[in-house]
Amino acid sequence: MYIRRHPGTDLSAVADQVGTSLPAASELVARLVRQQLVVRDTDPASRRRIRLTLSPSGLAGLEAAEQRTTEWLVGVLRGLGEAQLAGLAAGLRDLRATVANDSGAPAGRG
Numbered sequence: 001m002y003i004r005r006h007p008g009t010d011l012s013a014v015a016d017q018v019g020t021s022l023p024a025a026s027e028l029v030a031r032l033v034r035q036q037l038v039v040r041d042t043d044p045a046s047r048r049r050i051r052l053t054l055s056p057s058g059l060a061g062l063e064a065a066e067q068r069t070t071e072w073l074v075g076v077l078r079g080l081g082e083a084q085l086a087g088l089a090a091g092l093r094d095l096r097a098t099v100a101n102d103s104g105a106p107a108g109r110g
Contacts, residue, residue, distance in 0.1 A: 003038060004062060008051040010043075037061060 002017045003009055015025035029052060032038035037058030043049040054062065077085065 001062065003052050004054050004059065007053045008043075010049055010051065014052065032058070 002014060006013065011022060011025055011029060014029060015022045018025055018028070020028075029038060029040065033040050036055055039053050039055050041051045041053070043051050077088075080088070
């Protein structure tokens, strides 16, 4: 998901986002490349830097997973009563406000 939100990102940014070492992130990305989910290109501005983007099959797989998750969540929410939904909505508003105002959020997340 990070690579989709940040097409052309590099390995260091992925390692920061995942919260792992550069070698571990490199192995993770290498597996995704072997599975043809991520494309690794050399940055034309700097041959030492690689750019990462989702492949068409990687994007399709991610979108399919999001669709399945949405369908599951809709099913769960349908089982809640009006008062439960109102309480959940209020809690989510509070969470959003807390996160938006949190100056101590981990760096590199986004």
